[in-house]
Amino acid sequence: MGVIKRFKRNLSDIFKKLFNKKNARIGIYGPPNAGKTTLANRILRDWTGDAMGSVSSIAHETRRARRREGVTIQSNGNSITLDIIDTPGLATKIDFHDFMASGMTESESKRRAKEATEGVIEAVKWLENLDGVILVMDATEDPFTQVNVTVIGNMEARSLPLLIAANKIDLPESSPKTIKDAFPQHPMVAISALEGENIDTLYEEIAKRFG
């Protein structure tokens, strides 16, 4: 992108912010089974009384990006209205045998794998149309996954705000500190999207980072 074009885009961003012309688009990203849709459901239930989508222990349950517009979050007297996009889990490989191991038939597994690849493409394309990202990491897993590295790199390259949600702290083996130590340059909130633990702190950070 040319310097002038980029400068014009940034000027446009500043005007939009000044006059509040549109809601910030915030993508919920992460690897499969990190708890993205569980978090999206938690946010929507808390602030709209609705839900975003179904969740499953089988990876790639979300295979289409879902957008909910105009979600207003209030925290500490601040109010922010966002468009929230729940994205399919990012991955560099999808093997239908993994779904068969979860009890699916071969044809079901192949269909799910095909849909999952389309979902990943959709999630990657959304990266170019966002104002910020909530990156959901599974606090029981190694944080240096390629998905995490790539998403963080893309946000840093674009100078866009990023908030890390270290999810699944309801599990005894979780270690949010490992995530904090891995990416100390970014704000992180340890949460359980499932239990709602520490979710108010996440809302405070959302209002602070994306407001």
Added chain:
Amino acid sequence: MCMTGIQMDLVSDDKMARMTPVEKVRFIIDEVKEGKILVLEKGLTPEEEAHLIEMTMTLIDPDNFSGIEMESYPSRVDTSILGKLLKKNTIRTRLTVIGPADQLKTLKKGRDLISALVSSNE
């Protein structure tokens, strides 16, 4: 004596720098689909990594190609006043290993060490 094994190519930054982003992704995909392990001296930009993931997804074939294993160190950000003004940071990319998902498996990855297992599917 006949020696068998897996080909591993160590790709210099100079070679990659001569390619456009599209050519880089095409080069990597073609090599990996042939079963090679690539070690890129300076890796890819985050945008190129995202493009590589996207291209990989379009080529996944349930019976022949399940995708890639890619491991790179977190990139480093060089911030400058101009960069902040243009909202475009300079990213210093780092060593990256890429291979077929069924032959390259990451054992452990940290900030400064990637430990991987390479296996033959023959």
